[in-house]
Amino acid sequence: xxxxxxxxxxxxxxxxxxxxxxxxxxxxxxxxxxxxxxxxxxxxxxxxxxxxxxxxxxxxxxxxxxxxxxxxxxxxxxxxxxxxxxxxxxxxxxxxxxxxxxxxxxxxxxxxxxxxxxxxxxxxxxxxxxxxxxxxxxxxxxxxxxxxxxxxxxxxxxxxxxxxxxxxxxxxxxxxxxxxxxxxxxxxxxxxxxxxxxxxxxxxxxxxxxxxxxxxxxxxxxxxxxxxxxxxxxxxxxxxxxxxxxxxxxxxxxxxxxxxxxxxxxxxxxxxxxxxxx
Amino acid sequence: xxxxxxxxxxxxxxxxxxxxxxxxxxxxxxxxxxxxxxxxxxxxxxxxxxxxxxxxxxxxxxxxxxxxxxxxxxxxxxxxxxxxxxxxxxxxxxxxxxxxxxxxxxxxxxxxxxxxxxxxxxxxxxxxxxxxxxxxxxxxxxxxxxxxxxxxxxxxxxxxxxxxxxxxxxxxxxxxxxxxxxxxxxxxxxxxxxxxxxxxxxxxxxxxxxxxxxxxxxxxxxxxxxxxxxxxxxxxxxxxxxxxxxxxxxxxxxxxxxxxxxxxxxxxxxxxxxxxxxxxxxxxxxxxxxxxxxxxxxxxxxxx
Numbered sequence: 110x111x112x113x114x115x116x117x118x119x120x121x122x123x124x125x126x127x128x129x130x131x132x133x134x135x136x137x138x139x140x141x142x143x144x145x146x147x148x149x150x151x152x153x154x155x156x157x158x159x160x161x162x163x164x165x166x167x168x169x170x171x172x173x174x175x176x177x178x179x180x181x182x183x184x185x186x187x188x189x190x191x192x193x194x195x196x197x198x199x200x201x202x203x204x205x206x207x208x209x210x211x212x213x214x215x216x217x218x219x220x221x222x223x224x225x226x227x228x229x230x231x232x233x234x235x236x237x238x239x240x241x242x243x244x245x246x247x248x249x250x251x252x253x254x255x256x257x258x259x260x261x262x263x264x265x266x267x268x269x270x271x272x273x274x275x276x277x278x279x280x281x282x283x284x285x286x287x288x289x290x291x292x293x294x295x296x297x298x299x300x301x302x303x304x305x306x307x308x309x310x311x312x313x314x315x316x317x318x319x320x321x322x323x324x325x326x327x328x329x330x331x332x333x334x335x336x337x338x339x340x341x342x343x344x345x346x347x348x349x350x351x352x353x354x355x356x357x358x359x360x361x362x363x364x365x366x367x368x369x370x371x372x373x374x375x376x377x378x379x380x381x382x383x384x385x386x387x
Numbered sequence: 388x389x390x391x392x393x394x395x396x397x398x399x400x401x402x403x404x405x406x407x408x409x410x411x412x413x414x415x416x417x418x419x420x421x422x423x424x425x426x427x428x429x430x431x432x433x434x435x436x437x438x439x440x441x442x443x444x445x446x447x448x449x450x451x452x453x454x455x456x457x458x459x460x461x462x463x464x465x466x467x468x469x470x471x472x473x474x475x476x477x478x479x480x481x482x483x484x485x486x487x488x489x490x491x492x493x494x495x496x497x498x499x500x501x502x503x504x505x506x507x508x509x510x511x512x513x514x515x516x517x518x519x520x521x522x523x524x525x526x527x528x529x530x531x532x533x534x535x536x537x538x539x540x541x542x543x544x545x546x547x548x549x550x551x552x553x554x555x556x557x558x559x560x561x562x563x564x565x566x567x568x569x570x571x572x573x574x575x576x577x578x579x580x581x582x583x584x585x586x587x588x589x590x591x592x593x594x595x596x597x598x599x600x601x602x603x604x605x606x607x608x609x610x611x612x613x614x615x616x617x618x619x620x621x622x623x624x625x626x627x628x629x630x631x632x633x634x635x636x637x638x639x640x641x642x643x644x645x646x647x648x649x650x651x652x653x654x655x656x657x658x659x660x661x662x663x664x665x666x667x668x669x670x671x672x673x674x675x676x677x678x679x680x681x682x683x684x685x686x687x688x689x690x691x
Contacts, residue, residue, distance in 0.1 A: 118594070122488045129485055130503050136518040136562065137507065139529055143521075152527035155536065199408035206405025213399045218406055223682075225413045227675050229623040231644055232668040233420035235427060235651050235661050239437055240420070259416040262409050291401065320511035322626045327652060336513045340630055343517070351521050358514045369509050373502055376509055377570055 141362065143355035144168075151352035167356040177357055181338035184250065185319055185361075188334055191254035192318040193311055196261045200310060203262075204269030205295050209278065219270075226263040230324065238327055248330050256328070257318035265310040268378070272306030273299060309375035312368065316376070319365070335361050424668065427661035434655030447662035457638035457646070467642040469553055470560070470628075471621045477561035479613050482568025487602070490576045501573070508566035512626030519559040520546070520631055546632055549639045556640055560627055564620065568613050575609030576602070612681060619674045622667065643667055 143151035144167055145160040171177055207219060237256065238247070246252030281294045289297065300307075322336040329337060339357055343349055369376055392400065428448070431441040452459050489500050507515060522530050523545035531542040545555050579602065587597050625644045628634070634641035634649065641649075643663060651660025 119493055122491060122494070126485065126488055126494070126500055129481070130500060132562070133503055133507060135529075136515075136522050136559075137510065140514075140518040140521050154532055156529050156532045195412075199412055203406040203409040206402050210398055210402040210405065212402030213395075215402060218410070222406075222409065222413070224675070224679075225417050227619070227671065227678065228417050228421055229619070229667060229671045231623050231625065231647060232424050232664045232671070233417060235657050235664060236420035236423035237416065238652075239423075239427075239432075239657065242437055255412070256416055259412045262412050266409055316509065320509075322511065322513045323629070323648075336511050339513055339517065343630075349520075349524075351524075351527065354517055355521075358517055362510055362514060365509055366506075369506070370502075373505070377505065 137362075140351070140355045141359050143352040144359040146352055148350055148352045151355065167352050171353050171356050175342075175353060177342050177353075178333065178338050181333050181335040182360060184332055185334040185336070187250050188253045188257065188325075189315045189318040191250060192257035192261070193314040195254055195258035196265055196314040197307065197310055199258065199262050200265035200269050201295075201300070201307075203266040204271075205273055205299060207266070207270045208273035209281075209291075219267075222263045222266055226267075230260065234324065234327060237324075241328060247328060248332050250332060253318070253325060253328055253334070256324055257321065258314070261310075261314040261317050265314060268310050268313075269303065269306055272303045276302050308372065309378045312372055312375045313378075316365065421668070424661050424664045427658055428665045430658050430661075432657040432661075434652065434657055437657070440658075443658065447656075447659045450659055451650075451662050457634075457641050462638045463641055463643055463646050466553070466638070466640060467622070470557060470640070470642050471618060473553070473557035474560045474564065474621045475614065475617050477557060478565045478568045478617055479572075479610065481561065482565050482613070483572045483606075483610070485565075486569050486572035486576055487598070490573065501569075504569055505566040507563050512563065512624075513630050515559065515563045516627050516630035519555075519562075523555055547636060549636050552632055552636060552639050556628055556631060559631065560621070560624070563627060564617070564624075567620070568617060571609055571613045571616075572606065575606035578609075579605050608681075612678075615674050615678050615681070619671055619678075622670050622674075643670075 139156075142160060145163045145165070146157070147162060147164055147166065150157060150161055172179065203222070207215060241247040241252050246255070276299060281289075281298050284294050284298055285291070320336070321334075322340070325334045326337045326340065333341070335357075339354070339361070342357060343354065427440075429442060429444060431443045431446070433439070457463055485504060488494070489497055494500075522528055525531055525542070525544040525547065528545075530545065534542040543551055546552050583601060584597060587601055592600070623644060625648065628640055628642055628645050629648065632640045634645045644667065647660050647663035647667060650663055651657050
C-alpha cells in the first residue's frame, strides 16, 4: 500500500476515535459542569464550555433552599455496603465449596446458578413487592440489600470459584492435616490469597446497588436511595433547575469516577457479567 | 437408629452446606417471585388491596391484547422491537468499529481511550437520563443552542416530537450501553493471534482483506454472544425510557417494560402487570435457550 494512503487511513482512524470520545464526554460533561455555573449561565445562550463565573453556590442552594434530601446518599451507601456484604459472604462460601468439594449434583448446581444470572428483574418485581409489603420488608434498607445481593451473588459465586480454582489446594490440605476445619482453612488461608478476586466482586456488588433505580423506586416510600430522590427532585420543581440537578448528580457520580479511575479492570470484570474473564 | 454417612456422602452434605446461602437467596428472591409472576397473571390483584386475589383465568391477557390505548400489537410491540433493534445494532456496530480501530497497532494511548469509552456505563441510568434530557431540552438544551447558532430558526423539540422521540432514546441508549459491546469485541479481537495477522500481511493481504477474511470470521462467536446478551438487556431495560419520556408522547416510546410498570404500579393492576411481565419472561426464555446452546458448545471445546 502507498505510504500516503496509509497516512490518510491513520488520520481517519484517529479522527473517528476522537469524535466518539467527544460524543461520550459531552452529555455528562454538560450536566456535571453546570454544577459550577450559576443557573443563568448553565441554561443561558450561548452555552459556555467552561464555567465563566465558577461558583460553589449551587451546593449551598441545594443544601439549604431546596427539599432535596441529602440523606438519600446515605441510604444508597448503607444499602450498597449491605448488599455487598451479603452477596460476598454468600458467594464466598459457595465459590469455595464449588471449587474445593466434590459432591453429587455439583454440576447441576453450577449451571443453575449461572441460569439465575439471566433472570430478568422485571419479571420478579410484582411478587417481590407483594411479599415485601406483607412481611415488613417494604421501605427498609434490608429489603433492598437482599434483592441486590441476590442479583450479584450468582456472578460473584462464579468469579470466586474461578479464583479459588487457581489457588493450589496443597497448602490448605497441609493445614487441614494440622487440624484446621474447612471453614477455618477458607478464612485463614484461601481468603487472603483470593483478596484480589474479592475486590472485583465487591465493586460489582456495590455499584449494581448504588446505580439501581427501578426496584428502589418500587420498594421505598421514605427510605429513598439517591437515584429515586433525583427522579423525585425533577418532578418536584415545576421548571427544572438544571444546575441544581447537575449538582445533585455530581455528588452521586463523584465516588463512582474516583473508584473507576483506580479499579477500572475490576469494574470491567464485574460489570460485563462474566462474559469477559481476563 | 443412628444415621451414618460414608466419606462421599459426608462430602456431599458439606458441599451443599457451602452453597446453601446462595441457593437460599436465589430461591427466595429470584425463583419464587419468578414463578409467582406467572401465577399472579391469572389473578385479579389490586395494588390497593394487595392480599385480595381472585382467579380470573386468561382475563388479564385478554385485557392486555384488546386494549386500544395503547394497542399491544400496534404500539407496544413495534415500539419495543424498534428500540431493541436500534439499540442492539448501534451498540454492537459502534462497539465493534471502535474496538477494531483502537486495537490497531499504531494507536497510542489505548488504555485512556478505553477508559473514557467505558465511562457512561458505570453511571446510573437515572443520571444518564437526566444528562440527555438536558441535551434534548428544547428551549435551554445544548443541542438546540447549537442549532440556533448554526442558523436554524425552528429547531425540533426532540423528546416532545413524536417522530423523533424514539430516535432520541436509541441514541441515548447506544451512548449508555455501547461500552458492554466494546468490551466484548475488544476481548474478541485480543483472541486473534498476532502471528496470523503478520502472516497475512507478509502474503500481501490488504487491510480490508484482513478484516473480511480473518478478523470477522474469528470474532463471529463474540458477535453472536454480544447479540443475545445485548438483546436481553435491552428488552429488560427500563430506567432510561421511564425517566426520559415515561412512554410518551402518544405512547410512541411505551416499550413493554415501561408498560408493565404502568399497568402494575401506576394503574395499580398487579395481575395485568404480571401478565405483561410473563410475556417479557417468555422473550427472555427464548433468548436464554440460544445463550445456553452457545455456552454449551463453548464449554465442549467448540468455537464458542
